[in-house]
Amino acid sequence: MRKPIIAGNWKMFKTNKEAAAFAEEVKGQAAVEGVESVICAPYTALATLVEAVKGTGIQVGAQNIHWEDNGAFTGEISGEMLKELGVTYVIIGHSERRQYFGETDETVNKRTKAAFKHGLTPIVCVGEKLEEREAGRTKDVCREQTVKALEGLSAEQVAQAVIAYEPVWAIGTGKSSTAEDANEVISYIRELVKEQAGAEAAAAVRIQYGGSVKPNNIKEYMAKEDIDGALVGGASLEPASYLQLVEGAK
Numbered sequence: 001m002r003k004p005i006i007a008g009n010w011k012m013f014k015t016n017k018e019a020a021a022f023a024e025e026v027k028g029q030a031a032v033e034g035v036e037s038v039i040c041a042p043y044t045a046l047a048t049l050v051e052a053v054k055g056t057g058i059q060v061g062a063q064n065i066h067w068e069d070n071g072a073f074t075g076e077i078s079g080e081m082l083k084e085l086g087v088t089y090v091i092i093g094h095s096e097r098r099q100y101f102g103e104t105d106e107t108v109n110k111r112t113k114a115a116f117k118h119g120l121t122p123i124v125c126v127g128e129k130l131e132e133r134e135a136g137r138t139k140d141v142c143r144e145q146t147v148k149a150l151e152g153l154s155a156e157q158v159a160q161a162v163i164a165y166e167p168v169w170a171i172g173t174g175k176s177s178t179a180e181d182a183n184e185v186i187s188y189i190r191e192l193v194k195e196q197a198g199a200e201a202a203a204a205v206r207i208q209y210g211g212s213v214k215p216n217n218i219k220e221y222m223a224k225e226d227i228d229g230a231l232v233g234g235a236s237l238e239p240a241s242y243l244q245l246v247e248g249a250k
């Protein structure tokens with residue numbers, strides 16, 4: 001049985017103080033039996049958030065990781081640094097990083113390996129752009145991104161990873177994929193994992209849908225066999241809405 005996982009991606013929102021206030025508001029309500037709940041916050045809020053969510057059932061994730069442990073890489077953060085803070089998850093290869101910061105399938109692979117090296121669970125993002133979808137290339141793009149991201153990982157590592165299928169056209173647009181379409185692509189990604197890492201890893205790996213997930217549609221996604229949760233941007237920023245998402249994933 002795969003445990004459902006709701007992960008909030010706060011992107012570049014919330015100061016340190018705002019993150020602490022969020023944690024204060026959800027205290028005592030965020031632990032939902034059978035659901036894993038994670039907040040991926042900006043680096044500046046991580047230390048505060050790890051302390052503030054203690055005992056709430058929420059885990060803390062970062063939004064990127066460098067592949068080296070340290071070195072002359074101005075502006076980068078390593079797995080060692082994240083681990084020491086008590087961070088347990090890290091988003092890798094989000095489409096915004098691919099689009100604006102030159103993230104490639106190769107660097108996504110290196111970052112994913114670094115996450116495992118430091119005992120962090122990667123949330124590896126894949127997904128097609130609108131023009132790729134319109135050209136009928138959704139599955140090709142997902143194949144390319146998934147296969148390259150997982151290259152060189154052991155079957156055990158793949159089994160522990162989280163993959164987020166986020167069609168780029170659905171991010172922040174209010175135009176979510178239908179649950180049927182999302183499930184079809186996610187089933188396909190699970191097939192790819194099977195080819196690459198074997199049946200056990202494919203049965204264990206958790207694959208989320210992301211893109212305009214809201215409290216009012218989370219249940220449609222969760223009802224689908226291959227969808228194991230959601231990676232949520234906008235709707236994870238408000239305490240009440242975040243709590244509804246976690247509750248909706250039961």
Ligand SMILES: O=C(CO)COP(=O)(O)O
Nearest residue numbers: 009171172211212233234
């Ligand atoms: O990019 C996303 C999560 O990583 C999705 O963002 P929205 O939920 O705001 O569409």
